[in-house]
Amino acid sequence: MSFTANGTAILGLVFFITVIFVSALGFDINSTDFNLIGPSLIWVTALLSVLLSAKNLIQDDFRDGSLDLLLISPIPLELVLALKAFAHWISISLPIILICPVISVLFTIPFDNLIILIIGLFLGTPALSFIAILGASLTFSLRRSSILMPILIMPFYIPTLVFGVKIVNFTENTNEYHINGLLILLAITLLSMSVLPFAAAMGVKSCLK
Amino acid sequence: MILKITDLGCGYSSGFSLRGISLNLNSGEMLILKGKNGVGKTTLLRAIIGLIAINAGRITIDGVDVTNKLDVKGEIFSYLGHLNGLKSHLTVSENLKLWFDIFGESNSNVLEEFGINNLINKKVSECSSGQKRMIALARVFNCPKRVLLLDEPMVGLDDTNKKKIQNKIEEHIKLGGSAILVSHRHFPSNKTFSLKSSTIPTSSSLNGEKDLLANFMV
Numbered sequence: 001m002s003f004t005a006n007g008t009a010i011l012g013l014v015f016f017i018t019v020i021f022v023s024a025l026g027f028d029i030n031s032t033d034f035n036l037i038g039p040s041l042i043w044v045t046a047l048l049s050v051l052l053s054a055k056n057l058i059q060d061d062f063r064d065g066s067l068d069l070l071l072i073s074p075i076p077l078e079l080v081l082a083l084k085a086f087a088h089w090i091s092i093s094l095p096i097i098l099i100c101p102v103i104s105v106l107f108t109i110p111f112d113n114l115i116i117l118i119i120g121l122f123l124g125t126p127a128l129s130f131i132a133i134l135g136a137s138l139t140f141s142l143r144r145s146s147i148l149m150p151i152l153i154m155p156f157y158i159p160t161l162v163f164g165v166k167i168v169n170f171t172e173n174t175n176e177y178h179i180n181g182l183l184i185l186l187a188i189t190l191l192s193m194s195v196l197p198f199a200a201a202m203g204v205k206s207c208l209k
Numbered sequence: 210m211i212l213k214i215t216d217l218g219c220g221y222s223s224g225f226s227l228r229g230i231s232l233n234l235n236s237g238e239m240l241i242l243k244g245k246n247g248v249g250k251t252t253l254l255r256a257i258i259g260l261i262a263i264n265a266g267r268i269t270i271d272g273v274d275v276t277n278k279l280d281v282k283g284e285i286f287s288y289l290g291h292l293n294g295l296k297s298h299l300t301v302s303e304n305l306k307l308w309f310d311i312f313g314e315s316n317s318n319v320l321e322e323f324g325i326n327n328l329i330n331k332k333v334s335e336c337s338s339g340q341k342r343m344i345a346l347a348r349v350f351n352c353p354k355r356v357l358l359l360d361e362p363m364v365g366l367d368d369t370n371k372k373k374i375q376n377k378i379e380e381h382i383k384l385g386g387s388a389i390l391v392s393h394r395h396f397p398s399n400k401t402f403s404l405k406s407s408t409i410p411t412s413s414s415l416n417g418e419k420d421l422l423a424n425f426m427v
Contacts, residue, residue: 071279072258
């Protein structure tokens with residue numbers, strides 16, 4: 001359903017590729033810093049793709065009446081929201097991760113760094129979708145949700161973004177440093193997966209009152 | 210089965226509230242909610258199913274308190290609100306499969322009965338509003354629970370389909386089920402519940418809120 005929902009998945013990927021290419025045009029391709037910009041740009045654009053597509057995570061269900069039915073269904077709302085976040089990750093973040101090796105050619109990212117970047121994205125981006133579902137749960141009934149939601153959840157993206165970028169770009173490129181960084185990304189994702197569906201369910205229920 | 214609502218009070222944070230609602234519904238009974246537009250019929254229906262938190266009174270079923278127990282209510286009530294709960298980008302069969310998987314699939318050939326078996330490969334966005342309503346009603350009558358809560362179920366339906374739905378509801382009642390309906394259509398029901406707006410000032414209405422009192426009319 002995520003892939004067919006108004007072409008959200010394809011639009012997310014097209015948005016990602018377009019922003020990467022347009023942003024790359026703004027930098028001096030011969031600069032020594034150019035390949036350092038790549039991972040940061042990929043992470044920030046992935047984050048923006050998640051944000052742009054997250055608005056409809058719950059709002060569509062609210063507008064067509066499905067949310068009422070999901071609330072009275074025998075399936076716990078927490079599980080429904082967790083599955084929605086997971087489906088969102090599959091439809092938005094996974095295609096971005098898969099296209100990263102192609103994009104990395106543009107920035108001439110070294111192979112070792114590319115592997116770290118892809119593993120980092122794989123471990124870190126699920127947290128972005130779970131944080132997005134929390135934002136969507138608090139703003140789905142509001143008219144200006146598309147503006148309010150990014151403002152609300154952007155601060156929660158900072159830890160994932162910082163660790164995601166730093167483990168690739170940090171000068172001290174030791175295996176231990178990379179593993180620790182990846183473990184922190186995994187910890188953020190696991191924490192998000194275990195806590196945020198419950199918080200989002202509370203958000204949905206309180207918004208309906 | 211006895212559904213008993215005692216002195217129920219509920220409302221939205223925006224200020225709209227219902228209070229003092231009491232009614233009983235037995236097996237094999239149908240209750241029609243009546244009242245002017247905006248008086249709170251839909252709000253009452255949503256409060257009964259649990260989509261709005263109840264802040265006063267209680268709802269019991271066979272003596273068991275289910276006031277704010279949303280999970281229990283899903284086992285007892287089948288609900289259809291103003292909105293059909295259909296995904297416009299999916300086909301009719303994909304939509305129905307989704308809800309049948311969640312709410313249970315019966316053996317009854319409800320698609321044929323409702324005349325929508327020729328629509329199953331059509332996208333919901335391509336269906337008329339009447340067809341969408343019939344699809345939503347097919348979801349309800351595929352595996353109806355003991356109490357039907359239907360909010361204007363016949364909106365957008367032609368006379369043939371209206372009769373069809375009326376027969377299905379009456380069939381459900383004859384089988385020992387119950388129904389609470391918001392409908393302007395005449396039903397051979399012996400129970401009517403009228404909601405009336407009140408001008409009696411209360412502490413909340415003095416603060417600019419809109420209050421309603423309910424009168425039970427048989």
